[in-house]
Amino acid sequence: MPVTVRTFASSGEAAAALSSDRGARYLGGGTLVMRALNEGDISISTIVRASDHALTRIEAAGPRVTIGAGVTFARILAERDLSFLHAPARSIGGPAVRNMGTVGGNLFAPNPYGDFTVALLALDAVVSVRGGLGSRDVPIEEFLQSRERQTGTLVLSISCQKPGSAEAFRFRKIARIKPKGGSVITLAAHLPMSGGRIVGARVALGSMAPTQIRARAAERALEGRSLDAPTIGAAAAAAVEGTSPGDNALASAWYRREIVGVHLRRLLSGQE
């Protein structure tokens, strides 16, 4: 069924069009919306686009990085200042999908996708959105919890602090097909160190619940401790707490629960 395509010069106009039309979807790279159209999703009656350059801007020179929602994973990989995000960007799709898929779109990607968002959740990112009532910044965890209600808002950008060191941020995607494949589970950990102890531990999981979630029990096991074997063991044992994975063709919920601690242990131990 043909849909109406509306292209705007500014993100403000696009946000207004999105918020005023329940059947409107924002088209970023196309990997979600065009797929839905190809599958005959009749809930989409209007496609909204914006040619606003602000949506594809990267500010990465300072300690805090801001990435426009329309930035592709290929551009993340080309940006030296975003090297901490290269592993999550590389874990997504093949080269064509990385040339098309965007950081903003990934926030809406359902399981077994959305791996980049797992990294952003561990980094305590902030999502800038624009809706009918203007712009606001939303913590990514809050954004994900209300994701189903966010289709009428336009994501403008995502920002986060750079990790203090390469060691402080770790990412791992478990897939059956390498180098490309949907996620069995995805893990990211941000472990800022102060005086040899972890301060502000963040562990995020993908494919372990309907949306990406934080493993709060594992975070509590890491907080204030040094990253030694007993601490890693305690975090690994706690990883499954609070999760609610589902079954799909890649893995069963049981299997995901069984392996999440194993892979968190490997991630924290620096094992391949």
Added chain:
Amino acid sequence: MAKTALQFRHNGRDVAIFVDGGTNLLVALRELIGDMTPKFGCGQGGCGACSVLIDGELHLSCLTLAETVAGRSVETLDGIKDGPNLHPLQRAFAENFAAQCGYCTPGMLMAAKALLDRNPSPSRTEVVEAISGNICRCTGYEPIINAVLAASGGRARA
């Protein structure tokens, strides 16, 4: 619903068509322009059979809104041969038995061309990565990887 006029370069030639809103580039190429080289595989971005180059960059035409290529250059497999002469990648695919049923071949060739255009002497790992978005159910991939390496002059690094 009104159709939208769309102009772009298709394999070096200017084309103008009218598309319905929401039409993807694959449908535009196959049904409106008559270029049958990009294939419909999954319609989900999972198989790579519809791969084309847009301004030299590898894209999936089934997930590309046709209107977004206005004024841009789209290259498909149909445009890579030079008259009766096959492109070196096509010759290497034939000589290395890199095609069986052939359905994935156009996408594989475009993914390989995207790689060789920016990296004429890739390693085996780089070739594997370059075709990682393209599914082949016949060959087991080895002949395809060998063909891309052969087309690059066989100067494979580990």
